[in-house]
Amino acid sequence: MTxxxxxxxxxxxxxxxxHGQGDVWAEDAAARGRRGTQTIVRAGKAAAPDEVAGALGLxxxxxxxxxxxxxxxxxxxxxxxxxxxPVAVAGGTAxxxxxxxxxGAVALLAGLGYTAHLVRExxxxxxxxxxxxxxxxxxxxxxxxxxxxxxxxxxxxxxxxDVSVFAAPTQRLRYELRVGGG
Numbered sequence: 001m002t003x004x005x006x007x008x009x010x011x012x013x014x015x016x017x018x019h020g021q022g023d024v025w026a027e028d029a030a031a032r033g034r035r036g037t038q039t040i041v042r043a044g045k046a047a048a049p050d051e052v053a054g055a056l057g058l059x060x061x062x063x064x065x066x067x068x069x070x071x072x073x074x075x076x077x078x079x080x081x082x083x084x085x086p087v088a089v090a091g092g093t094a095x096x097x098x099x100x101x102x103x104g105a106v107a108l109l110a111g112l113g114y115t116a117h118l119v120r121e122x123x124x125x126x127x128x129x130x131x132x133x134x135x136x137x138x139x140x141x142x143x144x145x146x147x148x149x150x151x152x153x154x155x156x157x158x159x160x161x162d163v164s165v166f167a168a169p170t171q172r173l174r175y176e177l178r179v180g181g182g
Contacts, residue, residue: 023036023038023100023104024104034073034074035074035075036071036072036073037071037072038069038070038072039069039070039072040067040068040069040098040099040100041068041069041070041098042066042067042068042098043065043066043067043068043095043096043097043098044065044066044096045063045064045065045066045087045091045096046063046064046065046066047062047063047064048060048061048062048063048064048066048084049163051148051163052064052084052161052163055148055150055158055161056084056085056086056150056158056159056161057157057158058086062086063087064084064085064086064087064090065084065085065086065087065089065090065091065093065095065096066082066083066084067082067095067105068080068081068082068083069081069082069083070135076137077135077136077137078136078166078167078170078171079136079164079165079166079167080132080135080136080164080165081162081163081164081165082162082163082164083105083160083161083162083163084160084161084162084163085109085159085160086159089109089112089114089159089160090109093108093112094108095108109159109160114153114159114160115153116151116152116153117152117153117156118151118152118156119149119150119151119152120149120150120152121147121148121149121150121175122147122148123145123146123147123148123173124145124146125143125144125145125146125168126143126144126146127143127144128142128143128144128165132144132165136165136166136167137167138167142167142168142169143168143169144165144166144167144168145165145166145168145171145173146163146164146165147162147163147164147165147166147173148161148162148163148164149161149162149163149164
């Protein structure tokens with residue numbers, strides 16, 4: 001949804017295994033009269049940053065599968081996201097490559113028995129580093145939103161961590177929470 005020049009970012013559509021039909025981002029943007037695309041910049045095994053290793057319950061420096069994507073809205077890069085999985089979850093899968101995955105990563109993971117049952121998101125505003133500033137086309141005083149999403153399975157075991165950076169002036173995050181039995 002857009003609110004003036006801001007994109008209202010809602011995480012829920014990207015978490016369910018039920019979609020599995022196509023590119024949720026492109027569909028979301030198209031439904032709002034916009035054009036959403038993404039580029040997979042890098043994929044493969046890498047040492048987990050400390051924040052990611054901790055969120056996955058792995059030792060510092062553990063090797064994980066990492067996939068880096070740039071998210072574009074109407075031809076402009078609006079988000080940089082790195083997604084991480086333990087090698088035990090994603091090793092030997094299409095997540096190691098830069099090709100699009102039929103049905104998407106959520107559907108692939110669901111087929112392997114990994115579905116989201118609990119998601120934790122931490123968001124902070126901060127100033128971007130020089131690489132983030134260049135990728136997102138930001139000015140010297142433009143802040144970013146830094147989101148870390150931890151996804152846990154039914155047993156409470158984390159199997160995915162996403163680290164996203166958004167241009168703060170163009171984003172608004174929306175959370176809808178259901179509390180109680182219905």
